Amino acid sequence: VSTAFKSDRVDMIAATGGPGIVRLSMKSGKKVIGAGPGNPPVIVDETADIGRAAVEIVNGASFDNNILCNEEKVCICIRSVSDKLLSAFSANNAMVLSREQAQKVVGLVVKDEDINKDYIGKDAAKILKDAGIECSPSVRLAVFVADSEDHPIIQHEQLMPVLPIFLVDSFEEAMAAAVRCEHGFGHTAMIHSKDIDRI
DSSP states (O other), rough: OOHHOTTTTEEEEOOOOSHHHHHHTTTTSEEEEEEOOOOOOOOOOOOOOOOHHHHHHHHHHGGGGGGGGSSOOOOEEEEGGGHHHHHHTTTTTTEEEEEEHHHHHHHHHTTTTTGGGTTTTOOOHHHHHTTOOOOOOOEEEEEEEOOTOHHHHHOOOSSSSSSEEEEEEEHHHHHHHHHHHHTTTTOOEEEESOOOOTO
């Protein structure tokens, strides 16, 4: 990579993929467009097509095992439709973890309150197996309901197919939580809703 950055044939570098690659590109002496971190929230409100939302979230959060910075990193769902969403996740190659299973997974993928880099970009089935949880090899995403917005997997860009879900009671709470979880990066956010004013 650094050889390409230094090449006389390269006038400008567009870099993303984490602070390391952006720092390296900035040292090249060339013009650089560097993307910072992202922690994209996805809101699912009570007006959403829940089945479609589940399919799209599973497809997004599991694409390339969620290593891309613009994929869903935390789902914020209105509590009144959360059971339907969890059921729809289960029907679409996602495994909904129990509280005990979620604790095992979190214990594996979070180290010293930060994301365990050993599991970045790994398959969901590999992560679950290493956490001692049996699952079908077809599972593309592990999802769990987090007790708190302060959960480390909500607060950090995890870059793996493990999606925390945070439940709220209203759209206004969902928006406020999404803004906080995104940390003002201004990177990416998604919403599943049929209410055009909310969108």
